Amino acid sequence: MTTIDWDSAADSFDEEPDHGLLDPVVRHAWAQRLESWLPGGRSEVLDLGCGTGSLALLVAGQGHRVTAVDRSPRMVEQARAKLAGTGTAVLLGDAARPPVGNQQFDVVMARHVVWLLPDPAAALRHWFTLLRPGGRLILVEGVWGGVGLGAGQLTGLLSELTERIHHERLSDDPDLWGKRVDDERYALVARAEPPHRHTEVVDVHLILRRGPEVLLARRAGTGYADGLFNGPSGHVEDGEDVREAMIREAAEEIGVELGPDELRVALVMQHRGPGGSPRTGWFFEAEYDPDRPPYNREPDKCSELAWFPLDALPDDVVAYCRAGIEGYRAGEHFLIHWHEDGDTVAYEPDGVRRAVPLPAARSGTGEVHHIELWVPDLAVAEQGWGWLLGELGHVPYQRWEHGRSWRRGDSYVVVEQSPDLAPGPHDRHRPGLNHLAFHVRDRATLDALVARAPEHGWRPLFADRYPHAGGEGHVAAYLEDTAGYEVELVAGVHQPRPAPQEPAPYTDVWAQHRD
Secondary structure (H helix, E strand, O other): OOOOOHHHHHHOOOOOOOOOOOOHHHHHHHHHHHHHHOOOOOOEEEEEOOOOOHHHHHHHHOOOEEEEEEOOHHHHHHHHHHOOOOOOEEEEOOOOOOOOOOOOEEEEEEEOOHHHOOOHHHHHHHHHHOEEEEEEEEEEEEEEOOEEOOHHHHHHHHHOOOOOEEEEEOOOOHHHOOOOOOOEEEEEEEEOOOOOOOOOEEEEEEEEEEOOEEEEEEEOOOOOOOOOEEOOEEEOOOOOOHHHHHHHHHHHHHOOOOOHHHOEEEEEEEEEOOOOOEEEEEEEEEEOOOOOOOOOOOOOOEEEEEEEEOOOOOOOEEHHHHHHHHHHHOOOOEEEEEOOOOOOOEOOOOOOOOEEEOOOOOOOOOOOOEEEEEOOOHHHHHHHHHHHHHHOOOEEEEEEOOEEEEEEOOEEEEEEOOOOOOOOOOOOOOOOOOOEEEEEOOHHHHHHHHHHHHHHOEEEEOHHHOOOOOOOOOOEEEEEEOOOOEEEEEEOOOOOOOOOOOOOHHHHHHHHOOO
16 A cells, blocks of 8 residues: 655645545545445546545555546646655546546546536446446535535436445535534445346247248257257347348258348247246248258257148147247237246147237238138138148138138138039139239249149149240249139239230230130
C-alpha cells in the first residue's frame, strides 16, 4: 500500500469543506467505506470529478492505481500536487466523457457529480463501457435543501444497465460529514453485469417431404428421448440465422446439402418440455431429391431413418415433433405447445393435446379457400389424386366416410363421392369445371411427374406436343385420370401471366384439342 503523509498533504488541501477530509475522524470514516466498496486486490480506479483529489488520495493509499479527472484547471493543478508520488494520473476533462480513450477500469467512482450532469443517463451508459466485466460503479449522491438526485431516481437510471445495485444510506453516519445531517445522503455500488433478460433456445426442424411421406429419425445414445422418432433437428448456434442452422443440421444429420432457396418456413412453435424452460422452434419444409438421398450420418445419435405417411405418423415419436408436424399438416403457421410438468416427452395417443394454434393474418378476400371435386369412385380418386397432390406438396388434411382432402398453405382440394352425386360421367367439355392447373418447380420435376403419372392412374394428354401443348412459350403437361378429370402442370411460372389478349390463348388451345 502507498504510505500517505497526511500532515504534508494537509498543506495542499484548499477550500474543501464538502469532503472535510482534513479531519482525521472524517478521513477514517470515508477510508472505511471505500475499503468496503472497492475490490480487495489492487485494481484500476477512475475517479470522476475528483476535485482536489481527496478521495483519490484515500483510494491510492489503499494500494489501488488511480486515474483522476476534473474539468477545472485549478482543481487539476491542486490534485496533481496533492497526489504527487502516488502514481496517480490526473487528467483535465469532462466527467461525462473522460479523456481515457479505450482504457477500462475495475472501478469508476464519482462523488456529488451525477446530479450536476446535463444528461445523467447518457453519462451512466458511457461509464459502464469503461468498466471491465464485473467492475463496479461507485456513486455518492444526495439531496440537500431540495436540490440533488434522490436514490430512487438514480437507481431507476442504473436499473436499465444492471440488476446488481447495492444501496447504502450515509445520512445516519455523522463521522462521514463531521456532524449530524438530516437530509438524504447515500451511496450506490452497481456491478457491470447487464440486466437479466429472458432468453430462449432456438431450434430448427426439417420436414423433409417425399410426396405424402415425411422423414423421421430414431434417437439413440443421446440421453434425451432415446428410442423415439424425431425429425432432423438441432439448435441454432451463436452467429447463425435459423436458415443457416437448418442447412447445417440437415448436412450433419442426414447428409443432405440444401440450398437456401429449397427451404420454406412451415411453422413456428413456442414449446416447453415437462419441467423445462421455453424454447422456440422453426419448422422448415423441403422436398426430397432422389439425386441426394438422405442417410444416417450420426449413427452414434440415431439408430435408423424411416419414411412415414403424414397422415399416419408413428406413436413412438417425440410429442414436440409430432405436434409440429400435425400443425403443419393442418395448415397452421404458429403454435404454442406447453407441457405440464407431469407430461411425458413421448407422444401419448390418448393424452391431452397441448398444441394451441395461434391465428395468423387472414387470407386476402378473393383467395381460393378450397376446391371440391365430386368423383364416382372415392378409392380410385384417392389413389390418383393423393399421389399427384402429394408430389405437388399438398398434405393429407381431412378424411371422412365419403371424402378426402389435401392441403397446401391456406387452400385445399377435396375429392368426394357424395351420396347426392348425380349419375353420369364427368365431361370436361360440358359447361362446368374444365381442369385444375398447378405450379411445378422446374422442367426436370415436370418430366419426372409425367414419367410416373401412368403408374398412378393418370393418362398424358397431347403427348405429341409435350411440353408445349399450351403454346411455344408455355411449358406444361396435361394429365387425365380414369374419371375424366384433367390437370395442367405448369413448370417455372411463379406469377400470374398477364390477362390474355384476343384471341385468348386458352380458347385457341382447347379448340385444337376438342377431339
